[in-house]
Amino acid sequence: MSLVNVCFNKVKKDCLKFIQSQETATEKFKDKEKMIKSFLIPLSFWISNKADIKKPYFVGLAGGQGSGKTTISSIMKIILTKYFKLKVFKISIDDFYRTRKEREMLSKKIHPMLMTRGVPGTHDIEMMLNFFKKAKSKNFRNIKLPNFNKAIDDRTHKKNWYQLNEKPDVIIFEGWCVGAKPESKTSLKKSINSLEKAKDAKLIWRKHVNTQLQNK
Numbered sequence: 757m758s759l760v761n762v763c764f765n766k767v768k769k770d771c772l773k774f775i776q777s778q779e780t781a782t783e784k785f786k787d788k789e790k791m792i793k794s795f796l797i798p799l800s801f802w803i804s805n806k807a808d809i810k811k812p813y814f815v816g817l818a819g820g821q822g823s824g825k826t827t828i829s830s831i832m833k834i835i836l837t838k839y840f841k842l843k844v845f846k847i848s849i850d851d852f853y854r855t856r857k858e859r860e861m862l863s864k865k866i867h868p869m870l871m872t873r874g875v876p877g878t879h880d881i882e883m884m885l886n887f888f889k890k891a892k893s894k895n896f897r898n899i900k901l902p903n904f905n906k907a908i909d910d911r912t913h914k915k916n917w918y919q920l921n922e923k924p925d926v927i928i929f930e931g932w933c934v935g936a937k938p939e940s941k942t943s944l945k946k947s948i949n950s951l952e953k954a955k956d957a958k959l960i961w962r963k964h965v966n967t968q969l970q971n972k
Contacts, residue, residue: 763797763839770834778827800835807925811892817930825930845924849931851902852879856910867961876968896923938969
């Protein structure tokens with residue numbers, strides 16, 4: 757029996773249970789077992805080989821809304837934890853959104869569209885980079901990380917934040933703009949949708965967002 761099949765037999769129950777929890781009456785995942793065996797398990801083997809006991813191995817996962825980032829990262833965590841016995845911490849770039857108050861200030865100072873979370877510039881990059889630095893530090897200490905509640909469009913109370921008490925072997929960092937690159941100045945001139953055309957005629961919002969990608 758191949759190692760992939762051995763791994764699959766061990767994680768199958770937990771993985772399929774999680775997938776089932778994400779399905780609805782009208783939306784079902786197709787080829788679930790094939791996805792796990794042909795994609796996620798081989799990927800997990802690759803990640804496990806990269807894991808270093810001295811510092812966490814970072815995995816960046818990007819994709820548009822509804823593309824399956826949360827599902828894929830959650831299944832990977834199950835596989836890496838259950839089969840490979842690795843300590844895995846998973847967090848979304850969404851949890852690093854600036855507070856509602858901070859975005860309100862940005863909307864008044866720079867552009868009204870920055871009130872709406874999502875684009876680069878609406879995340880607390882300094883907090884994010886500080887987390888990466890602390891996680892890789894030889895002298896690891898407890899880390900407290902924000903938990904963003906989209907229902908209230910703001911961070912939860914600090915008592916509900918994520919608590920990382922021990923150094924993980926793998927950190928999965930997922931989000932729609934993880935690894936995004938800045939656009940050329942020329943491409944910014946053309947509006948890609950009616951919102952940009954109507955609300956950002958002077959390119960202030962577009963240029964600010966692009967600058968965040970260039971500088972960070």
